[in-house]
Amino acid sequence: MGLMYAKRIVKAGWKRVNVCDLPSRYEQLKVQLKGSGLNVLRDGHAVSRKSDFIIYSVEAENIDKVVAEYGPSTKVGSIVTGQTSVKEPEIRAFEKHLPEDVHIVSCHSLHGPTVDPEGQPLVMIQHRATKAKFELALHIFSCLKSRFVVLSYKEHDRIMADTQAVTHVAFLSMGTAWKTQRQFPWETPQYVGGIENVKVHMALRIYSNKWHVYAGIALMNPAAKIQIKQYSQSVSDLFKLMIQEKEEEFTARVKTAGEFVFGKTRNSSRKPILLSDSILDRFSLSNVPKDKRKPNSHLSLLAMADCWYSLKINPYEHLMCQTPLFRLWMGITEYLFCNLDMLDEAIHSALYSRDIRADDMEFYSATKGWAECVDIGNTMTYQRRFEDTAKFFEPR
Ligand SMILES: NC(=O)C1=CN([C@@H]2O[C@H](COP(=O)(O)OP(=O)(O)OC[C@H]3O[C@@H](n4cnc5c(N)ncnc54)[C@H](OP(=O)(O)O)[C@@H]3O)[C@@H](O)[C@H]2O)C=CC1
Numbered sequence: 001m002g003l004m005y006a007k008r009i010v011k012a013g014w015k016r017v018n019v020c021d022l023p024s025r026y027e028q029l030k031v032q033l034k035g036s037g038l039n040v041l042r043d044g045h046a047v048s049r050k051s052d053f054i055i056y057s058v059e060a061e062n063i064d065k066v067v068a069e070y071g072p073s074t075k076v077g078s079i080v081t082g083q084t085s086v087k088e089p090e091i092r093a094f095e096k097h098l099p100e101d102v103h104i105v106s107c108h109s110l111h112g113p114t115v116d117p118e119g120q121p122l123v124m125i126q127h128r129a130t131k132a133k134f135e136l137a138l139h140i141f142s143c144l145k146s147r148f149v150v151l152s153y154k155e156h157d158r159i160m161a162d163t164q165a166v167t168h169v170a171f172l173s174m175g176t177a178w179k180t181q182r183q184f185p186w187e188t189p190q191y192v193g194g195i196e197n198v199k200v201h202m203a204l205r206i207y208s209n210k211w212h213v214y215a216g217i218a219l220m221n222p223a224a225k226i227q228i229k230q231y232s233q234s235v236s237d238l239f240k241l242m243i244q245e246k247e248e249e250f251t252a253r254v255k256t257a258g259e260f261v262f263g264k265t266r267n268s269s270r271k272p273i274l275l276s277d278s279i280l281d282r283f284s285l286s287n288v289p290k291d292k293r294k295p296n297s298h299l300s301l302l303a304m305a306d307c308w309y310s311l312k313i314n315p316y317e318h319l320m321c322q323t324p325l326f327r328l329w330m331g332i333t334e335y336l337f338c339n340l341d342m343l344d345e346a347i348h349s350a351l352y353s354r355d356i357r358a359d360d361m362e363f364y365s366a367t368k369g370w371a372e373c374v375d376i377g378n379t380m381t382y383q384r385r386f387e388d389t390a391k392f393f394e395p396r
């Protein structure tokens, strides 16, 4: 992310853009960035002493250590910003280690480094900065052509817990469930067609990224634990009703949640996302013909609506802070709940299709495992779980 920012800022015409990685990577970085127009320096001290606008773009887990080391070298009067995905630890580190005479403006691009920032949300936080310095920060970042969303750091973390953290756990759990079954989903008839493609592609996308990004979001944002715990509880509650074939209770629970989250979209000014099954079909990885598809219970999506209902969250209110993944996740949940035939088919399969129970059982176990891992908060366990599943998909 740091490199993406630096390249765009230099392209916008700012004359001297200083960058660094770890000192051990200095020589390598000089070679890598030769001719880029970026001024490669040995370490964060060198960058901090010379620069009027400083962006920390390091792992959330390392932010305290890195700011503790380089923060005291910050140039008087400069603006310091951070691009970690969770703001509480970043703000704490800035307040603790930065000199009093510098300004703090935090930021967060709500997309990955390979996504074009144009039009994507960029959260801006005027934490400890004058109006003029905040406006200067906005001016510098305007070269990204993103859509600014101004929030406090607390608002940011609460929204990200509702959007990113719980979405990631759902996709991580799908991946873990497929790995446990030694199953590539695009080879099986439950995962053919429209919204299944979103599940498969997004789970693969997450597992091909760096584990620390997702670990930071889940483990370091205090609000994330609550959402993730409830999502796992919703999966568990629905799964128990499914295997007992408690049709009335299960159906009522699913429909109540659906009505709460999506019922109002039809007669309000809220714009639905309206994904189209036929467009999503174009991105299929599967070579199983669509007419050979088996109905799916969509436990992951039913549980998402149940979780939003249980926590009284209106996800449409968070669309101003959408990441591409959250938008797609919400889009397929909306798609299921607004297509009543499909929803009834999912409810019926959930209760009576025995051949998908194995998948649902593994999904249930996987969410439990991820929720426990987040609750305990151990980074090494998170890394191990993430990399184990990533390794399963890697050869494909
Ligand atoms: N990836 C994404 O989709 C997004 C990520 N973010 C956030 O942005 C931040 C960066 O993530 P991302 O770019 O993906 O991850 P990367 O791992 O690519 O970037 C982190 C970089 O920080 C470097 N680093 C660590 N310690 C130091 C140090 N002491 N001095 C200099 N450099 C150091 C690392 O060096 P080395 O590799 O040599 O160890 C690495 O290059 C994270 O906080 C993440 O949460 C925000 C939005 C989107």
Ligand SMILES: O=C(O)C(=O)Cc1ccc(O)cc1
Residues within 6 Å of the ligand: 084, 085, 109, 110, 111, 112, 164, 206, 213, 323, 324, 325, 326
């Ligand atoms: O869209 C998502 O949720 C992603 O996985 C990409 C991403 C990762 C980390 C961020 O802080 C912002 C975006």
